[in-house]
Amino acid sequence: MSEAIAEKPAARRRSWDIGRYTLLITLVAIVVVTAIGNPRFFTINNLFNILLQISVLGILAAGQTMLIVSAGLDLSVGAALSVAGVVAALTIVSTGSIALGIAAGLATGALIGFVNGLLVATNRATPFIVTLGTMTLLQGAAIVISGGSPINGMGALFDVFGLGDLFGVPNPVYALAATLVVVFFVLRRTVLGRSAFAIGGNEEAARLSGIPVRSRKIGLYTLNGLIVGVGAVVLTGILDSALPNMGNGYELRTIAAVVIGGTPLFGGRGTVVGTFGGVLLLGLVSNSMNLLGVGANYQNVVLGLIITAAVLLQKRG
Amino acid sequence: MEPARAASGARSSEQARPAISALGISKRFPGTVALENVDLIVARGEVHGLVGKNGAGKSTLLKILSGAQPPDSGRIVVGNQSFAALTPITARRAGIAAVYQNPELHLDLSVAENIFLGAEPRTRLGLVDDAEMARRTSELLGRLGLSLPPEARLGDLDIALRQQVAIAKAVRERASVLLLDEPTSALNKAQADFLFRLIRDLAEGGMAIVYISHHLDEVLAISDRVTVLRNGRCVGVVASGDVDKDDLIAMMVGQTVGETAARRAPHPPGAPLMALDGVTVPGRLDHVALTIAKGEILGLTGLTGAGARVLAEILAGIRTPSSGSLLLEGEAFRPRSIHAAIAQGVVLVPQDMRGRGLVMPMPVAQNLTMARLKAIAPRHWLNLAAERERAEALVGQLDIQPRDTTREAGLLSGGNQRKTLLGRGIFAGARLLVLEDPTEGVDVDARRQIHAYLRSLADGGTSVVFVSTDLEELIDLADRILVLRNGRIDRELAPSGLTPERLLAAIQSDHERRHAQETEGTSDV
Numbered sequence: 001m002s003e004a005i006a007e008k009p010a011a012r013r014r015s016w017d018i019g020r021y022t023l024l025i026t027l028v029a030i031v032v033v034t035a036i037g038n039p040r041f042f043t044i045n046n047l048f049n050i051l052l053q054i055s056v057l058g059i060l061a062a063g064q065t066m067l068i069v070s071a072g073l074d075l076s077v078g079a080a081l082s083v084a085g086v087v088a089a090l091t092i093v094s095t096g097s098i099a100l101g102i103a104a105g106l107a108t109g110a111l112i113g114f115v116n117g118l119l120v121a122t123n124r125a126t127p128f129i130v131t132l133g134t135m136t137l138l139q140g141a142a143i144v145i146s147g148g149s150p151i152n153g154m155g156a157l158f159d160v161f162g163l164g165d166l167f168g169v170p171n172p173v174y175a176l177a178a179t180l181v182v183v184f185f186v187l188r189r190t191v192l193g194r195s196a197f198a199i200g201g202n203e204e205a206a207r208l209s210g211i212p213v214r215s216r217k218i219g220l221y222t223l224n225g226l227i228v229g230v231g232a233v234v235l236t237g238i239l240d241s242a243l244p245n246m247g248n249g250y251e252l253r254t255i256a257a258v259v260i261g262g263t264p265l266f267g268g269r270g271t272v273v274g275t276f277g278g279v280l281l282l283g284l285v286s287n288s289m290n291l292l293g294v295g296a297n298y299q300n301v302v303l304g305l306i307i308t309a310a311v312l313l314q315k316r317g
Numbered sequence: 318m319e320p321a322r323a324a325s326g327a328r329s330s331e332q333a334r335p336a337i338s339a340l341g342i343s344k345r346f347p348g349t350v351a352l353e354n355v356d357l358i359v360a361r362g363e364v365h366g367l368v369g370k371n372g373a374g375k376s377t378l379l380k381i382l383s384g385a386q387p388p389d390s391g392r393i394v395v396g397n398q399s400f401a402a403l404t405p406i407t408a409r410r411a412g413i414a415a416v417y418q419n420p421e422l423h424l425d426l427s428v429a430e431n432i433f434l435g436a437e438p439r440t441r442l443g444l445v446d447d448a449e450m451a452r453r454t455s456e457l458l459g460r461l462g463l464s465l466p467p468e469a470r471l472g473d474l475d476i477a478l479r480q481q482v483a484i485a486k487a488v489r490e491r492a493s494v495l496l497l498d499e500p501t502s503a504l505n506k507a508q509a510d511f512l513f514r515l516i517r518d519l520a521e522g523g524m525a526i527v528y529i530s531h532h533l534d535e536v537l538a539i540s541d542r543v544t545v546l547r548n549g550r551c552v553g554v555v556a557s558g559d560v561d562k563d564d565l566i567a568m569m570v571g572q573t574v575g576e577t578a579a580r581r582a583p584h585p586p587g588a589p590l591m592a593l594d595g596v597t598v599p600g601r602l603d604h605v606a607l608t609i610a611k612g613e614i615l616g617l618t619g620l621t622g623a624g625a626r627v628l629a630e631i632l633a634g635i636r637t638p639s640s641g642s643l644l645l646e647g648e649a650f651r652p653r654s655i656h657a658a659i660a661q662g663v664v665l666v667p668q669d670m671r672g673r674g675l676v677m678p679m680p681v682a683q684n685l686t687m688a689r690l691k692a693i694a695p696r697h698w699l700n701l702a703a704e705r706e707r708a709e710a711l712v713g714q715l716d717i718q719p720r721d722t723t724r725e726a727g728l729l730s731g732g733n734q735r736k737t738l739l740g741r742g743i744f745a746g747a748r749l750l751v752l753e754d755p756t757e758g759v760d761v762d763a764r765r766q767i768h769a770y771l772r773s774l775a776d777g778g779t780s781v782v783f784v785s786t787d788l789e790e791l792i793d794l795a796d797r798i799l800v801l802r803n804g805r806i807d808r809e810l811a812p813s814g815l816t817p818e819r820l821l822a823a824i825q826s827d828h829e830r831r832h833a834q835e836t837e838g839t840s841d842v
């Protein structure tokens with residue numbers, strides 16, 4: 001139309017964006033320090049061990065990423081994990097079928113997510129408050145349903161997720177990989193994921209563009225619930241037991257992983273690849289501190305420092 | 318408009334030290350040179366216009382002067398202080414105040430509290446002395462000729478009044494330099510005229526004023542000198558008396574531009590697309606009846622609160638009237654959601670770009686396609702290649718700069734953001750396109766292109782309804798202009814042969830015209 005504006009070709013980025021590379025640098029630093037301090041770190045066994053240790057956190061954090069991108073949040077993921085795990089375990093114990101048990105665990109997770117979505121979509125309270133409520137409710141429910149004690153005796157599920165592996169890779173790692181891939185494509189390639197970015201970036205603009213905001217939110221929370229169900233089944237298998245409080249603490253650690261991974265809490269941006277980096281960082285830090293013999297309390301101090309630093313370094317939208 | 322500028326003050330003091338000078342300012346962003354070795358020198362008492370096409374670097378220069386962004390190189394000299402870069406705090410201390418189109422004020426605080434924020438008068442006990450603050454506020458407002466209630470909550474005031482509060486705050490801070498970025502783009506004529514008088518008064522009092530606008534007539538009328546930017550470079554500083562609008566455009570664009578595209582030949586009215594009858598919203602709209610033909614471009618206007626905007630929202634299906642009927646091609650139009658309205662081919666392009674329009678963190682391409690994801694995602698699976706292709710086509714048609722569909726919308730210049738928002742409405746493939754202020758913040762050249770594009774859409778059978786208070790835009794673009802007053806359609810005007818003056822007279826009632834002459838629009842206009 002008019003004369004071409006003299007656009008310089010997207011030349012090298014002059015300003016060096018610290019926030020973007022912090023995660024990578026930290027990861028490399030940890031690996032180097034630990035490898036020097038303890039040669040056992042670099043064994044294949046230990047690497048699979050780390051992946052196994054982070055599998056459940058990674059699964060849950062992937063789901064949390066979708067919600068945070070949409071400016072949502074789910075504080076109830078830990079409690080929902082406990083409930084779904086207990087339901088799955090009870091089903092297996094009473095029917096003897098692990099297929100039925102897995103189905104029950106997934107369905108429970110999805111149903112909880114659906115209800116969270118319904119409540120959030122009313123826009124009457126922030127997702128924080130809504131899911132704080134469901135979190136408390138579900139923590140109680142897990143104890144009521146389980147009778148307050150662990151549910152054991154699901155040998156078959158333990159065989160799959162506790163002991164099972166394929167080509168030497170523990171099965172929970174496949175569950176983690178599958179979840180990451182699904183969330184990656186949901187965010188990048190589906191209308192639901194695109195809606196999450198639009199709603200998180202500007203909900204009113206999304207609404208005025210004809211995006212059905214309520215049903216998309218319900219969809220996102222339901223999918224997240226399903227993912228929590230996956231995490232519940234995997235964790236129950238790994239532990240060979242469903243404990244009514246086994247999910248406690250996951251809510252905050254998932255959020256920490258998402259934030260470390262560069263997804264801002266106010267929504268509109270974010271990647272599941274970053275979240276995986278965040279999960280890996282948390283896992284590596286714990287693992288190397290274990291190998292280096294750092295006590296549990298110091299570990300918490302270090303993790304707290306990392307989370308705080310990640311938030312402070314984050315770019316503002 | 319009378320170019321009654323404060324020329325004497327500025328001319329005589331030109332030899333004296335300038336109030337502010339920015340020298341050799343350069344600023345790059347990844348992939349863009351926003352400013353390259355630009356000088357801007359403003360004398361005490363001078364109103365200095367700053368013009369250029371969308372993306373020329375005007376806002377960036379202003380942000381550098383107000384300390385919102387540091388330059389990559391260059392110096393800023395204010396009075397007898399010299400800075401390599403300013404921060405918001407050092408800029409304010411040096412006496413620089415910036416007022417943006419939508420001023421950054423605290424909506425929950427009162428007028429007085431905003432003006433005295435951080436410098437509240439205290440009682441002997443150290444408490445805020447509300448009485449004294451109110452007294453000094455009234456005194457200040459009176460001195461500036463503003464009739465604002467000091468205790469009014471800012472959130473209850475319209476944009477024009479908020480700007481006045483921001484300017485009063487600058488005066489209270491004894492600013493010697495006032496930076497204005499497109500202050501009139503959201504104002505109607507009376508509000509703008511009032512602002513001009515205020516600006517001239519301040520300049521006569523010795524303030525240096527930098528004034529950015531795409532309304533070149535205004536710029537020439539109000540400023541003493543004008544700096545023209547093109548592609549981040551300064552292409553000239555001219556005295557307003559020595560040039561006319563076309564000279565400025567030629568400098569901005571770098572070539573002479575053809576005259577305004579001819580108005581569409583009056584065409585036989587098409588079949589009716591939308592018909593309204595008895596449409597009423599208590600207190601806002603009163604039994605409006607109206608038929609919009611296929612392929613028609615209809616302009617809606619009126620004073621603030623006259624009902625033009627409410628009517629547009631009803632046409633777009635985002636507001637339901639309490640009584641009356643709407644027929645879209647003979648069938649009742651009562652969409653249950655905006656989603657449903659768009660599915661029926663009725664699309665709104667809102668005025669409020671930040672609040673309701675763009676998703677700033679999303680790339681341009683995604684902003685363009687979001688109102689019709691179906692077109693690129695059959696069965697909910699996005700075809701990213703198709704999206705990029707169609708977005709690139711639109712970016713070319715609307716001349717969105719830079720031509721980079723992956724750029725975040727929030728990083729575009731104001732005018733290019735407006736074009737992106739318009740592009741979304743066009744991509745939605747509407748039968749009825751409802752536009753609020755379609756070219757607000759868009760440069761003169763781009764505006765012609767947008768008008769031409771909308772005409773070609775209408776030639777293709779799309780009906781376009783737009784709300785505007787911009788008289789030239791109404792006359793240039795519309796096939797038919799409806800003037801609303803008190804919630805009713807007061808007049809229907811044909812644009813051919815209509816002058817801006819006569820249109821303005823039609824918009825203002827006799828009573829309001831008299832009122833406006835007395836107070837120049839301080840109240841509800």
Ligand SMILES: Nc1ncnc2c1ncn2[C@@H]1O[C@H](COP(=O)(O)OP(=O)(O)OP(=O)(O)O)[C@@H](O)[C@H]1O
Pocket residue numbers: 346347349350351369370371372373374375376377378718719728729730731732733758760
């Ligand atoms: N934060 C940023 N990051 C990257 N590019 C930017 C940023 N801010 C501005 N730009 C680019 O710098 C150039 C100048 O932008 P600027 O906002 O100063 O234009 P402008 O003259 O005010 O235009 P308009 O009339 O449209 O408001 C544009 O190409 C814009 O895309």
Ligand SMILES: [Mg+2]
Pocket residue numbers: 375376377730731732
């Ligand atoms: Mg600008």
